[in-house]
Structures are given as C-alpha cells and as structure tokens.
Amino acid sequence: MRWTGNIRFLLLAPAVIWVLAFTVFPLGYSLYLAFYKIEQKVEVKREKQPMLDAAGKPMLDDSGQPRTKNVVIKDQVNSATFIGLDNFKRLFGDPQVKEAIRVTLLFVLIAVPLELVFGFLLAVLFNQHIFGRPVLRAVMILPIFATPLAVGYTFFTIFYEVGGPLAWTGIPFLSNPNGALASVILVDIWQWTPFCFLVFLAALQGVPEELYEAARVDGASPWDMLKEVMLPLLIPTIVLVLLLRMAEALKLFDIPFAMTGGGPGVATQPFSLLAFRTGLRFFDLGYASAMAYALLIVVMVVITLFFRRLRVSYG
Amino acid sequence: MGDRIPGSKRGWGEVIASLIAITVALIFAFPIYWAFSQSLRNPIDTYTVAGLGVPWINFTPTLNNWIDQLGTPETVQALYNSTVIAISAALLALALGTPAAYAIARFRFERWKNRDITVWFLSQRVLPPVATVIPFYLTMRYLGLLDTKFALVLINATFVLPYVVVILRQTFLDLPVELEEAALIDGAGHWGAFWRIALPLAAPSMAAAGLIIFAFTWNEFLFAVSIGSNTAITVPVHIAGAIDTRGVQFWFMGVRAMTAIIPPVIIALIAQRYIVRGLTLGAVRG
Structure with missing residues (x-):
C-alpha cells in the first residue's frame, strides 16, 4: 500500500503553517526587537479649543467672543533605535537579572529533583496492594490540574503569617526572602510531585510481573528489588520526566506572581516574571526581548542535551 | 491496574x-x-x-460569599470568557492537529523524517512562553485585537497544538492500518480513509485530548493577563484582580479559587485514563 500521496502535505500543512505563524514569526520578531531600544513616550500637549453647544455651534461668552476650553492631548510616540548588542550587554551588568537567575536556578535545582524523588517513592508505595487505591490516585491528580494562579493565592492564605493555618509554626513563610523562596518551591512540589508520581506509577505497572517473580525467586530483598529491578527499568521514563519538569520549571511564573508577587523585594522573582515586568509593565520592550532570548537559549541547551532521548521516545 | x-x-x-x-x-x-x-x-x-x-x-x-461573588457581573463575565476561549481553542487545535497527526502516523515523509516532525511540534511546547508574549502583544496591538477573546483563542490553540499532534499520532498508530487499506482498495482515497474510517475510531481519544487541552487553556495566565484586561478577562486574571485597596479578602478569594479550580479538576477526573499519556506528550502510556 502506498502511503506517500501528496495529500500528506495537505494534511500536515495547516498545523505547520499555524506554528510558523504563531511561534516562529513571534520569535523572529522578538529577535529583531532585542537589537533595538524601544521607547514609548506620551507627549502631552495643551490646546485651546472652542467650546461647542449641543447643536455644534461655538458658544459665545458675554463679550461675544467664542468661549474656549483647555484640552490636554496625549500622543503615544513609539521610537525604535538600533543599538546592536547593547541589550544583551546590559543583561550581564544588571543586578536584577543576576538575582532572577539565582532564583530560577535555585528553584529548578531544588524543586525538580525533590519532585522526582518524592514522585518515585510515592509510585513505589502506590504500586503495592493498598486500600482504596483508585480513589487515592484520583485525589493525587487534583493538584496537577488545579489552576496555578488559584493555587498561588490559596497558598498565600495558607502561609499567611497572621491567623493562617500554619501561623502557629512561627515560620516566616512569606516575609523572609529565603522563607519565601522555600515556600514557592514547596508549592511547586505540591503541584508537580503528583505528576511525577502518576507517570512513574504507570511505568511501574508496565513492568512485567515475571521480573518481580524472578527476582523474588532469587531471594531479592525489597531494597534489591527497588534498586536492581524497578530503577533500571524506569530510567527512560525518569529522563523524560526530568526533561519535561525542567522545561516547565524554567517557565515558572504563575505561583510567584500570585503568592509573593516576586517578593519580598525580588527574592522570588524568577526570570520569566522579570522579563514580563520589564516588557509589559515597564514597556522596555527591546531589553525584555533580549532577556526572553537569553532564557530561550538556556531552554534550548537543556532540550538539546535530552534530544536523543526524546527522539527515541517518539521514534 | x-x-x-x-x-x-x-x-x-x-x-x-x-x-x-x-x-x-x-x-x-x-x-x-x-x-x-x-x-x-x-x-x-x-x-x-x-x-x-x-x-x-x-x-x-x-453561602453569602458564593452568592455575592457569583452575582458579580465580572465573575460571570470571566467564567463565560474562559469557557468560550477554552472550547474554541480546543476545537481549533483539534481541527489543525488531528490531520497533521494522521499524516505523521500513516504517511512517510522521506526528507523530513516523521519523528523529526513530531519532535519539532513538541519543541514548540517547551519554549518559554515569555519569549513570545512580547511580540504577540505587539502584533495584537497592531491588529487592534488587544483585549479580545479572539487573540487568546489564537495563542492558546498554538500552545495546545503539540498535545493534539502527539496524542492523536499515538492513537492513529494504535489503530489497525488494515481497515484504512481496505477502504483504499475500495477506492475511498486517502481523504476518505481518514475522514470515514480513522477519524470515527479516533473520536474517544480526540474527546479526551480535547478535555485535557480545555483544562490547560482554562489555567493559562501569562497571555491572559498580557492580552486581556477588561472585556476578555479570564478566570485566573479575575483572581489576580482580587487584591484591591481593601487587601486580600480571603473569603471572596476562596470562592474565586474554587470557581477556577473546579472545572479543570472535574475534567481531569473524567479524562483520568488519558492523563498520563497527555501529560507526557504521548511518551508514556497510563
């Protein structure tokens, strides 16, 4: 049977064109922006204009002159100046960027491994014969799909230091820079450990029963079973989950936006939040584009490291 | 299990x-x-x-908080907008992604290699959205589409498209090719084989994919807060606006958080069987 007709291009084309239009084009545009200093100024002018009455005729004052009013005219003026690599150079000397990199790296390097470890342990636990497993598994799905922004605000109320449910611990969950970063990490662990857990559980249940039997016959202890049977078989899945979690964790935005607002100060302001604020709150669009590109390059390096693994998974 | x-x-x-x-x-x-x-x-x-x-x-x-919040026009507007945007984006992504998934699953692309096309769609998913939000914002401003549901449908369909492609690709791969080949022999043509044979068989999987990407679009915040501020306000943006001069009103926040969380969570429970495959972009079967 021939599966090479030209209709394959017709089937594929809409999706490819769509991605080109809404991903590749914006990325190209933003690269262009990164080489410019874009300033948006509002020019304010005052002008005297004649006052009109309801019929559209000029109103006259007592002396018969047309009455005038002062009108403020605001004009938004955009200017783009080519500045070459200056935006990228500026990145290296910017203390906010340095802090955002520190926050993002700490977050990724602490949260992601913990999520994988907890997720793996929970998967091993749930892989046993336990009461009410379907219900418990369903409960574990909830955090993954809970709206991150709502989660952020909910945890804001949970970590609230005056009258919150954890106030009795006296831990400065939100007011201390390190405490706040730890809280962001904790929320991410709450939300994404279940994801690692679900995937690992699915993979564990795909392990053929015979392998466990064989190991048991050989007199393997539960620990041996974990180390010699489960872990090696799960390596491909672990690598995949690691990649997906790292790619997501580098995008961290919603939770700090909602829970800490990036604070106290900029102690929990990840790179995405900084780029968003620079671009769409302070409208330093060129510089924000350069920031976004720096993040993009980091993500691309991460993906490239895992690329082979990915190709095998989808081969 | x-x-x-x-x-x-x-x-x-x-x-x-x-x-x-x-x-x-x-x-x-x-x-x-x-x-x-x-x-x-x-x-x-x-x-x-x-x-x-x-x-x-x-x-x-x-129940006063619920009555108060659900009676606020803004809350109703946000719930309505989020629903419309999520359904439209899901349908659009399915319409674009399903034929592409079929093409990758069944046909051979010698020059591009099928799996490289798949990974190309996937790589779009791992891009940091903050890299596209600024150019997208400027483009929408230029087109006069800021603060419209339409703009949010466009961008969300783009984000969830890779999910559709990889989930449906796997679905088509799992279908027996013989049925379609029989249809081809009967002279149905490739389009007929796709439209009349493969698509109906893939319908449950499409529904599951649709539910999952509805939830993703519902939860999206970065683009929603950048593009839609008033008329196109979504549920997460509405929550973010809950901090006003009176500080956080925890009791209202609880209601808003629940209205945001309940729909995607219910969807996740309905589509439970497909979640692992969906979340790992088709790489692990649940």
Whole structure:
C-alpha cells in the first residue's frame, strides 16, 4: 500500500503553517526587537479649543467672543533605535537579572529533583496492594490540574503569617526572602510531585510481573528489588520526566506572581516574571526581548542535551 | 491496574502502606480543601478559625460569599470568557492537529523524517512562553485585537497544538492500518480513509485530548493577563484582580479559587485514563 500521496502535505500543512505563524514569526520578531531600544513616550500637549453647544455651534461668552476650553492631548510616540548588542550587554551588568537567575536556578535545582524523588517513592508505595487505591490516585491528580494562579493565592492564605493555618509554626513563610523562596518551591512540589508520581506509577505497572517473580525467586530483598529491578527499568521514563519538569520549571511564573508577587523585594522573582515586568509593565520592550532570548537559549541547551532521548521516545 | 505486591507480604505491611498512602493523599488534598473551607466563612472567622477549619465544627458556614461573588457581573463575565476561549481553542487545535497527526502516523515523509516532525511540534511546547508574549502583544496591538477573546483563542490553540499532534499520532498508530487499506482498495482515497474510517475510531481519544487541552487553556495566565484586561478577562486574571485597596479578602478569594479550580479538576477526573499519556506528550502510556 502506498502511503506517500501528496495529500500528506495537505494534511500536515495547516498545523505547520499555524506554528510558523504563531511561534516562529513571534520569535523572529522578538529577535529583531532585542537589537533595538524601544521607547514609548506620551507627549502631552495643551490646546485651546472652542467650546461647542449641543447643536455644534461655538458658544459665545458675554463679550461675544467664542468661549474656549483647555484640552490636554496625549500622543503615544513609539521610537525604535538600533543599538546592536547593547541589550544583551546590559543583561550581564544588571543586578536584577543576576538575582532572577539565582532564583530560577535555585528553584529548578531544588524543586525538580525533590519532585522526582518524592514522585518515585510515592509510585513505589502506590504500586503495592493498598486500600482504596483508585480513589487515592484520583485525589493525587487534583493538584496537577488545579489552576496555578488559584493555587498561588490559596497558598498565600495558607502561609499567611497572621491567623493562617500554619501561623502557629512561627515560620516566616512569606516575609523572609529565603522563607519565601522555600515556600514557592514547596508549592511547586505540591503541584508537580503528583505528576511525577502518576507517570512513574504507570511505568511501574508496565513492568512485567515475571521480573518481580524472578527476582523474588532469587531471594531479592525489597531494597534489591527497588534498586536492581524497578530503577533500571524506569530510567527512560525518569529522563523524560526530568526533561519535561525542567522545561516547565524554567517557565515558572504563575505561583510567584500570585503568592509573593516576586517578593519580598525580588527574592522570588524568577526570570520569566522579570522579563514580563520589564516588557509589559515597564514597556522596555527591546531589553525584555533580549532577556526572553537569553532564557530561550538556556531552554534550548537543556532540550538539546535530552534530544536523543526524546527522539527515541517518539521514534 | 493490576494488583501487585513486589517483594512485600500481605498483612501489616499492607496496612502500614495504606495508612501512609491515605496520609499523603490527605496532605495533597488539604490546600484545595482549605480554599473551599475559606469560601464558606464569614469575614469575621477568617483569621480566628481554629483547628482545620471544618465547617459546623470550627465555624458556622455561610453561602453569602458564593452568592455575592457569583452575582458579580465580572465573575460571570470571566467564567463565560474562559469557557468560550477554552472550547474554541480546543476545537481549533483539534481541527489543525488531528490531520497533521494522521499524516505523521500513516504517511512517510522521506526528507523530513516523521519523528523529526513530531519532535519539532513538541519543541514548540517547551519554549518559554515569555519569549513570545512580547511580540504577540505587539502584533495584537497592531491588529487592534488587544483585549479580545479572539487573540487568546489564537495563542492558546498554538500552545495546545503539540498535545493534539502527539496524542492523536499515538492513537492513529494504535489503530489497525488494515481497515484504512481496505477502504483504499475500495477506492475511498486517502481523504476518505481518514475522514470515514480513522477519524470515527479516533473520536474517544480526540474527546479526551480535547478535555485535557480545555483544562490547560482554562489555567493559562501569562497571555491572559498580557492580552486581556477588561472585556476578555479570564478566570485566573479575575483572581489576580482580587487584591484591591481593601487587601486580600480571603473569603471572596476562596470562592474565586474554587470557581477556577473546579472545572479543570472535574475534567481531569473524567479524562483520568488519558492523563498520563497527555501529560507526557504521548511518551508514556497510563
């Protein structure tokens, strides 16, 4: 049977064109922006204009002159100046960027491994014969799909230091820079450990029963079973989950936006939040584009490291 | 799910494992429960509630917050917008992605290699959205589409497109090719084989993919807050606006958080069987 007709291009084309239009084009545009200093100024002018009455005729004052009013005219003026690599150079000397990199790296390097470890342990636990497993598994799905922004605000109320449910611990969950970063990490662990857990559980249940039997016959202890049977078989899945979690964790935005607002100060302001604020709150669009590109390059390096693994998974 | 007891004995081990599992599940459920508990409290109970904030035991519950919030035009607007945007984006992504998934699953692309096309779609998913938000914002401003649902449908369809492509690709690969080949021999043509044979068989999977990407679009915040501020306000943006000059009103926040969380969570429970495959972009089967 021939599966090479030209209709394959017709089937594929809409999706490819769509991605080109809404991903590749914006990325190209933003690269262009990164080489410019874009300033948006509002020019304010005052002008005297004649006052009109309801019929559209000029109103006259007592002396018969047309009455005038002062009108403020605001004009938004955009200017783009080519500045070459200056935006990228500026990145290296910017203390906010340095802090955002520190926050993002700490977050990724602490949260992601913990999520994988907890997720793996929970998967091993749930892989046993336990009461009410379907219900418990369903409960574990909830955090993954809970709206991150709502989660952020909910945890804001949970970590609230005056009258919150954890106030009795006296831990400065939100007011201390390190405490706040730890809280962001904790929320991410709450939300994404279940994801690692679900995937690992699915993979564990795909392990053929015979392998466990064989190991048991050989007199393997539960620990041996974990180390010699489960872990090696799960390596491909672990690598995949690691990649997906790292790619997501580098995008961290919603939770700090909602829970800490990036604070106290900029102690929990990840790179995405900084780029968003620079671009769409302070409208330093060129510089924000350069920031976004720096993040993009980091993500691309991460993906490239895992690329082979990915190709095998989808081969 | 088969019951499996690797290396463990029944009896006490089982009981202890179950107790740990129940404790863990309760810990993970607590924050959502807390938001719900908060939504039932009178403002006066906010900071003084004792224990675990159990309604009727620790405080007298009230539905006033729900009535107040659901009666606010802005809340209704946000719920309506989010629903319209999520459904439209899901349908659009399915319409674009399903034929592409079929093409990758069935046909051979010699020059580009099928799996490289798949990974190309996937790589779009791992891009940091903040890299496209600024050019997208400027483009929409240029087109006069800022603060419209249309702009949010466009961008969300783009984000969820890779999910559709990889999930449906796997679905088509799992379908027996013989049915379509029989149709081809009968002279149905490739389009006929796709439209009349493969598509109906893939319908359940399309529905599951549609549900999952509905949830993703519902939860999206970065683009929603950048593009839509008033008429195109979505539920997460509405929540973010809840901090006003009176500070955070925890009791209203509870309601808003619950209205945001309930739809995607219900969807996740409906589409449970497909979730693992969906979340791992088709790489692991649940």
